[in-house]
Amino acid sequence: MFAVGHVAYGYILAKATGKAVKTDIHIPLVLALSIAPDLDLLIRGLTHRGISHSVILALLFSTPFLLKYRAKALPYLVATVQHSLLGDYLTGGAHLLSPLTTRTIGLDLSIYGQENLILECTGFILLMLVLIHSRDYSRLLKPNIENLLLIIPAVATLTPFYTSRRYVPVPVILLIPSLGLLILYALSILSLPAHAIKQLVHKAPKPRLDHPSSGGHQLSP
Numbered sequence: 001m002f003a004v005g006h007v008a009y010g011y012i013l014a015k016a017t018g019k020a021v022k023t024d025i026h027i028p029l030v031l032a033l034s035i036a037p038d039l040d041l042l043i044r045g046l047t048h049r050g051i052s053h054s055v056i057l058a059l060l061f062s063t064p065f066l067l068k069y070r071a072k073a074l075p076y077l078v079a080t081v082q083h084s085l086l087g088d089y090l091t092g093g094a095h096l097l098s099p100l101t102t103r104t105i106g107l108d109l110s111i112y113g114q115e116n117l118i119l120e121c122t123g124f125i126l127l128m129l130v131l132i133h134s135r136d137y138s139r140l141l142k143p144n145i146e147n148l149l150l151i152i153p154a155v156a157t158l159t160p161f162y163t164s165r166r167y168v169p170v171p172v173i174l175l176i177p178s179l180g181l182l183i184l185y186a187l188s189i190l191s192l193p194a195h196a197i198k199q200l201v202h203k204a205p206k207p208r209l210d211h212p213s214s215g216g217h218q219l220s221p
């Protein structure tokens, strides 16, 4: 899948898991984890859809968090493994059981095929509906340093637009969903500096307006 699908299903499934285990999800972290396995595209020497897509590695990495936070950590594990088990499994597979085996496990649906594009668009629509219905969008737009995590999905969404090396171009049907998500990430990331600027302007001393009744200096004619 493209970044749109990975992020959409990561959010929806993590949200559903959070509801099942009665915990609120950290939205920027969920969105970042949903696409995190694809950071292998940016790391020289790593095979794309290789070790970073391993379900075994995800489970190992999650174990300390599961032991410490128990069910509360489940939405983040779900967001991470759905990337390989859903999106990449359907469209060509990945090294799901690495390092035990480097065999690519998955189906052979084309990433440009009708089935995948319908799934990605459906995921995007569901993501928007859940974001609006749960009012998560307003949480995302609140100034918070943790919103910087959205740089990860933003880079993943943008990458195919500015480079063709190792990447496949985004199909036209996913341009609007990609742009919609990029705007959401940008608004969320920029909410903190915008809030800081607003605070500065608010706190800046206002220029004193001299007036005869306030005892200020008067200009002589």
Ligand SMILES: [Zn+2]
Pocket (backbone or CB within 6 Å): 037, 038, 049, 053, 083, 088
């Ligand atoms: Zn992937």
